[in-house]
Amino acid sequence: MKYAISIGYRHIDCAAIYQNEDEVGRAIKASISDGTVEREELFIVSKLWNSHHHPDYVSDGLKESLKSLGLDYLDLYLMHSPMAFKENCGLEPKDENGHVIYSEVDYVDTWLAMENCVNEGLVHSIGVSNFNSHQIQRILNICKIRPVTNQVECHPYFNQKKLIDYCKQQQITITAYSPLGSGDRPWANISEPNLMENPTLKKMAQAYSKSVAQILIRYQLQRGLIVIPKSVSETRIKENMEIENFQLSECDMDTLDSMDCNLRYLHHLWVKDHVHFPFDIEF
Numbered sequence: 001m002k003y004a005i006s007i008g009y010r011h012i013d014c015a016a017i018y019q020n021e022d023e024v025g026r027a028i029k030a031s032i033s034d035g036t037v038e039r040e041e042l043f044i045v046s047k048l049w050n051s052h053h054h055p056d057y058v059s060d061g062l063k064e065s066l067k068s069l070g071l072d073y074l075d076l077y078l079m080h081s082p083m084a085f086k087e088n089c090g091l092e093p094k095d096e097n098g099h100v101i102y103s104e105v106d107y108v109d110t111w112l113a114m115e116n117c118v119n120e121g122l123v124h125s126i127g128v129s130n131f132n133s134h135q136i137q138r139i140l141n142i143c144k145i146r147p148v149t150n151q152v153e154c155h156p157y158f159n160q161k162k163l164i165d166y167c168k169q170q171q172i173t174i175t176a177y178s179p180l181g182s183g184d185r186p187w188a189n190i191s192e193p194n195l196m197e198n199p200t201l202k203k204m205a206q207a208y209s210k211s212v213a214q215i216l217i218r219y220q221l222q223r224g225l226i227v228i229p230k231s232v233s234e235t236r237i238k239e240n241m242e243i244e245n246f247q248l249s250e251c252d253m254d255t256l257d258s259m260d261c262n263l264r265y266l267h268h269l270w271v272k273d274h275v276h277f278p279f280d281i282e283f
Contacts, residue, residue: 001027004237006036013151013177013228014069015047015080016061017091021068029070044069045076047129048114051091053084053105058113062122077114077123078151081130081268082107082276100271107276108138115145127151129177130268132278133166140170151175153182153266154225155216156259157195162283164225175226179216182265192263200255208246211239218243219256 001012001024012028014021028044031037046069052061062077084103086093093101114126128136129151139147150167154160154176164174181195195201196212205212213229217240220227229240248256264279271277 002031002036003234005031005042007238008241009237010037010041011043011045011226011228013045013175014065015078016049016052016065017047017080019091021046021065025069025071039071043075044071045078046074047078047080048110049091050081050083050085051087051089051093051103053079053103053107053110054087055105055109055113057087058110059117059120059122062117066122073121074123076125076127076148077117078127078129078149079107079110079114079131082128082135082278083271083274084110084276102271102274107135108142111139111143111147115143118145127172127175129175130278132281133163133283134281135276135278136167136170136172146170147172149173149175149226151177151228153178153264154220155179155181155195156198156201156219156256157181157193157261157263158265159257159260160283161257161260164223166283173226175228176220177228178265179220179227179229180213181216192265198259200259204252204255208248210243210246213240214243215248215256218246218248219253222248222253 012024014024032039046065048058048061052058066074084105086101086103089101095101117123118126125148126145127147127149131150136147136150150172152160152163152174155178167174201212201215205215208215217227217229221243231237231240267279
């Protein structure tokens with residue numbers, strides 16, 4: 001994290017469920033203390049986890065992240081998912097059969113509590129993650145503060161065009177997570193194609209004298225999306241920044257669009273029976 005900040009990264013995407021906000025906070029503090037960056041130059045994002053959806057616990061969830069990160073405010077706070085889990089039983093409360101225990105809290109009520117966090121000055125903007133269009137519309141129907149972004153899985157195998165078009169109509173940005181295909185996901189199925197090994201992408205990368213990752217990041221930027229690649233390698237962290245000195249042709253953008261096969265890598269099937277499971281409809 002310190003290295004990323006030192007070479008120019010400013011958007012830092014965090015979440016309570018990642019369980020590394022203490023470490024990220026130390027890196028932020030060190031980078032500010034040594035003069036590398038000022039707090040105002042950073043755009044720090046965190047996310048409300050499912051076990052804090054009850055309106056009484058939303059503010060607590062945010063304050064816990066602020067404490068871990070060593071910050072007075074967040075630039076953006078997202079509802080990590082529309083699915084609420086049982087409160088006060090850990091991050092993933094489970095019954096004797098190992099099934100996640102759900103809460104009956106409606107994400108609409110959670111959203112109203114998130115608006116209060118803005119009013120209290122704990123966060124500047126709020127948004128959602130892993131929401132479908134119907135769920136976003138329910139929030140838009142009641143909100144006083146509109147979601148500024150919807151953070152969702154997005155890559156050429158799952159390009160989210162219809163959801164992007166819907167959100168654009170609502171003036172909601174899309175933040176693309178897993179833009180490189182989440183090859184390190186622990187539940188990977190060997191039958192699922194590896195995006196980074198796609199022959200068309202490799203050929204395209206060679207033509208531009210770029211890496212496959214750089215092609216994938218550039219693709220999302222040219223679509224007008226916010227993109228958040230992840231890496232722990234300094235070489236790749238630096239490489240992922242070097243995407244401003246080339247432009248994908250219209251033909252290559254069309255080729256990347258045509259690769260869509262509705263392949264969601266982060267499918268969340270273990271909570272598919274949740275009443276607010278977001279991936280049962282097209283978009």
